[in-house]
Amino acid sequence: MAARFKDLVLDANDHHELADWWCAAMGYARRDEVEPPEDGWVRPLDWPVPIVDRAGDGPLIWVQPVPEHKTIKNRMHLDVYGSVDDLVELGATLVRARGDDLDWDVLADPEGNEFCVFAPR
Template sequence: MTAAIRGICLDATDDRKLAEWWCSVLGYRLKLGTAHEMKGKWLGSIEDPEGKGPLIWFQQVPEGKTGKNRLHFDLLGDVDEILALGASVVTASSEENQWYVLADPEGNEFCVGTGDGVLT
């Protein structure tokens, strides 16, 4: 093995706000420092409380998103609930593709499967 994925990083103009939004979608929590890492302070990432999902980092950048993502999340979930949290529809589900392309509040695209649990 040459490398292993440590986490996934999203650029954001408001990194904390976007991190909190993704926490509400994924059931994650803000990763806080331990006694050795700025105890109790947010470390710029979110974590799966069950330890099963990847660590997701948020990097503050001055510019907004322009253009299409080259990498995105594929989720299984309830589209209506995610939209109610503030996502927007980029492409709706169709007969051929039982998934939606949505965007988070900063415009990062992600897919949500609505069919049999298999994203195509």
């Protein structure tokens, strides 16, 4: 085995805002809220923000600051189960609706990162 999965990382211009958006969208929380550091240490504002699944089922996601804006289609993306209407209400954009040749909807988060939404199981 050459590698194994560790974490997922999203680039963002406003990494705090996008971390909060994904927390609201996925039911995640900032890791420091779920697992407060014992010594009271506070993560510097310019560091990446780790967010975690409150239930402990999903992967750790890092939302990291980058200076450049997204300009092209993602080469890798998230697939989620959820409500397109609820995600759009939170601030996502519908990129492509499911149809004859597509069994899922393609949305973009507030910074333009595409993700696919499947009907809940």
